[in-house]
Amino acid sequence: MLMSIILTGDRPTGKLHLGHYVGSLKSRVELQEKHEQYVMIADLQAMTDNNADIISTNILEVMKDYISIGLNPDKTTFLLQSAIPELTELTFYYMNLVTLGRLERNPTVKTEIQQKNYENSLPMGFLCYPVSQAADITIFQADFVPVGNDQIPMIEQTNEIVRKFSATYGEGIVKEAKAVLSNTQRLVGIDGKAKASKSLGNAIILSDSEEEIRRKVFEMYTDPNHIHVSDPGKVEGNVVFEYLDAFYEDKNHLEDLKAHYAKGGLGDVKLKKLLNQTLQDFIAPIRERRNALNDADMKNILLSGTKKAREVAVRTMKNVRSAMKINFFEQH
Amino acid sequence: MLMSIILTGDRPTGKLHLGHYVGSLKSRVELQEKHEQYVMIADLQAMTDNNADIISTNILEVMKDYISIGLNPDKTTFLLQSAIPELTELTFYYMNLVTLGRLERNPTVKTEIQQKNYENSLPMGFLCYPVSQAADITIFQADFVPVGNDQIPMIEQTNEIVRKFSATYGEGIVKEAKAVLSNTQRLVGIDGKAKASKSLGNAIILSDSEEEIRRKVFEMYTDPNHIHVSDPGKVEGNVVFEYLDAFYEDKNHLEDLKAHYAKGGLGDVKLKKLLNQTLQDFIAPIRERRNALNDADMKNILLSGTKKAREVAVRTMKNVRSAMKINFFEQH
Known part of the structure; x- marks a missing residue:
């Protein structure tokens, strides 16, 4: 039996909280039993609007959160986005398949641009993060991506890119993914005003005393x-x-x-x-x-998952480059 | 004596013609005597608006043009853009340092967008090619980039990115480059109407009978x-x-x-x-x-130049990743 491939993950911008647990972590613990699950620590995506120190500090904290809530490294593949440069390469190629107009109309991006008050100083990296997400999803040949309602446009964007890629370079190299709606509601913040979020200080952190x-x-x-x-x-x-x-x-x-x-x-x-x-x-x-977890073990788990994931990424990119005919030294 | 580093190149969209000779090839033959010159075949950049078959067919043709007009592989390093994926990675990182507004104001891009009638279907890859050029120039630590008048804004854009990078992640990792104006005018087309261009069919090709x-x-x-x-x-x-x-x-x-x-x-x-x-x-x-040149030799020259260039690119990227603190597995 071929297991479905699932891609999910978090930006390492802080320790995870009960909102994460309810919204995604809980279902990941179930999903790992029946599927091939990749959990990506999205440090590159976090860099579009976060400080590098915060990010690198939080990578192992998030790993500890994962393991302590029951994600099992024998069943789930953990990977660090920045350690798989093939993701940036695929993003680069996908950029030719997306128009500026389409990205500007992406509802998720539109909302986030408003929230962040970018106006005239919108970084290209931020505008293009749906393209980067498309690379994340497709490089691992994900079948399913668990998302909240607000993230559905991102999966649609990914699938549009996939269809454009297939029409331009050939079918079957990258594939469309399905959004799986998380079955639980978002958890509100303790102030009742918004969703629980570490940056708003209204969340109960998994590692709170x-x-x-x-x-x-x-x-x-x-x-x-x-x-x-x-x-x-x-x-x-x-x-x-x-x-x-x-x-x-x-x-x-x-x-x-x-x-x-x-x-x-x-x-x-x-x-x-x-x-x-x-x-x-x-x-x-x-x-x-x-409390029983240590940094060295977390690093090793992340490193070995990243190695495994990178092999998949390298294989996909070999096919992508061949389909795009940019494997010059191999083909001539 | 430290030689200055020069980066230049062409998009492999057709055989080179007398306009290329007058505008750039001639001066490259002189520059290779006194500088460390990298000549890049920009096949990835060509992909923003060209067919993959045309591009891969023309890579060796352009190499033959280079060698036959007197570029010397012992003095000039030839490299194939698509075979150095570090360039796409650096482009990805630079995207966080450029705003949409700034790219839309780039005069060179503006003109080319008008010429190509993109309007609402502007591919992101096209809009972002100044960012990709900034990666090309800086990954090889180029001091000088020979350009025509119309390309000066591209070097300014590169240097803005460099300054932003240095301010954000630290000085001395990537450096600003100077534009060197080609000393000869552009050659007009045989129809007198525009500059000589293969696509307009008004150029005398170096390999014409x-x-x-x-x-x-x-x-x-x-x-x-x-x-x-x-x-x-x-x-x-x-x-x-x-x-x-x-x-x-x-x-x-x-x-x-x-x-x-x-x-x-x-x-x-x-x-x-x-x-x-x-x-x-x-x-x-x-x-x-x-006529005395053969494909296999051209491929070998390009391959060995690309290997040499890639070593430089890998070295730069090691420093870039370290400065950006995205070398997690090395630093922890």
């Missing part, structure tokens, strides 16, 4: 009109319930709690204590595994 | 009002005189001819016979050398 987790849970946004315990409370938009939805396993009990809270008589403190305990129970074994 | 040269000389645009031999004729804009200026060595005699033609009494046929003889004498030894 017991005390930090407790502090963040007790800072969580609930219902500002729920002043007295006896007041009826709002469940929707209540961060504590959103986190309980994601992490509390006794779903029947959780429904009872929601009903009770809505009716009045259930205090925030009691609820936050329950969530705190739930998260502590969830994170404690992750923290324990994480 | 005796008969083709003769035909093209006798087709040349002169002075449409110079109907009778006795009529006064216009020297300015007269293609025959422009070619004589470039190739006829007895300059005193040429001045006499111009005066005679202006006054009246000197026929176009007589003048064209003189030019034909001049060009036949110039091209005959080139053709003879060219």
